[in-house]
Amino acid sequence: MKKYFKLTSLFFLGLILFASCAKDTPAPTAKISSTVAGNVVTFSVVATDADSYSWSFGDATAVSAEQNPVHTYAEFGKDFTVTLTVTGGGGTVVNTVKVTIPAMTLKQMLAGITSAGKKWRIAATSEIIGAASDASLTVAKTYPAGVLTMLGMPQVYTDEYVFMNDGKYSISPKGGGVFAGMAYCLVNSMPNTPSPASAELTYATPYTPPTGLTFTLNEKKNLTVATTADGMTAKDITYNDVMTLSFSTGGFIGIRDFVSECIVKELTNTSMKIVCFVSAVPPNLPQVGKSSNVLIFTFEVAP
Numbered sequence: 660m661k662k663y664f665k666l667t668s669l670f671f672l673g674l675i676l677f678a679s680c681a682k683d684t685p686a687p688t689a690k691i692s693s694t695v696a697g698n699v700v701t702f703s704v705v706a707t708d709a710d711s712y713s714w715s716f717g718d719a720t721a722v723s724a725e726q727n728p729v730h731t732y733a734e735f736g737k738d739f740t741v742t743l744t745v746t747g748g749g750g751t752v753v754n755t756v757k758v759t760i761p762a763m764t765l766k767q768m769l770a771g772i773t774s775a776g777k778k779w780r781i782a783a784t785s786e787i788i789g790a791a792s793d794a795s796l797t798v799a800k801t802y803p804a805g806v807l808t809m810l811g812m813p814q815v816y817t818d819e820y821v822f823m824n825d826g827k828y829s830i831s832p833k834g835g836g837v838f839a840g841m842a843y844c845l846v847n848s849m850p851n852t853p854s855p856a857s858a859e860l861t862y863a864t865p866y867t868p869p870t871g872l873t874f875t876l877n878e879k880k881n882l883t884v885a886t887t888a889d890g891m892t893a894k895d896i897t898y899n900d901v902m903t904l905s906f907s908t909g910g911f912i913g914i915r916d917f918v919s920e921c922i923v924k925e926l927t928n929t930s931m932k933i934v935c936f937v938s939a940v941p942p943n944l945p946q947v948g949k950s951s952n953v954l955i956f957t958f959e960v961a962p
Contacts, residue, residue, distance in 0.1 A: 687747035708747040736762035776823035778961035783816040785957035792886040828874040836864025839915040859939040869909035890944035
């Protein structure tokens, strides 16, 4: 009986000591802070009595066990609820915080969000619109998707135009040359392979793109272009409050011609519509080099 009493006493003494120790271990605490830079969020936590961390970023990606993780979100213009679970000897605490990823800027849509930049090419699956270079850009004709292939210049659809988010720019002539105006090539003595079906358009080849190019995305600008309707008389036309792309010397997009600055009619993360000015004025007329019409291209992101 005495032995039983001693064992029982020792058992209850152990429980008391265990409970005492448990009460001496406080529950963990955690305070979250975050810094948003584009779609990249840096999280930091000030915690006490914590042994482990588990972050759920609210975007169905894998959890992180880091104390102060950096997370890149794939989506822009959204709110995400971030959950942090902290575990320590005294238990578990769960904290949440909302982070807001701002909408993608126009430059990010154009040049991407990584140092690799973003490649664009004329979409073979989209129409090309021919229009007058008047103030209203009056549509003259809509050409079917794939028309450049029909004109004997399928390689135009492979040439790439690369925008970097630091303002650098490059042209990658995958087809060995670039789409160009015939008058431009004649005036500048550029070798070219004429289209058998068009006297005004050609493929300038061979072509070596200049290095060190840069671009500027002008989100709102009054663009003045010297135009001509007949090749004999000139008229300056100003396109008010338009978005444009301008380039350093030698840069262009879509078609190489006398005017390299173009109007951006539409821009999303996956497509853009560009108005390029073209001169079809023969070199023997006084207004050669003045824009006589425009071509409106749809561009897609190249893989």
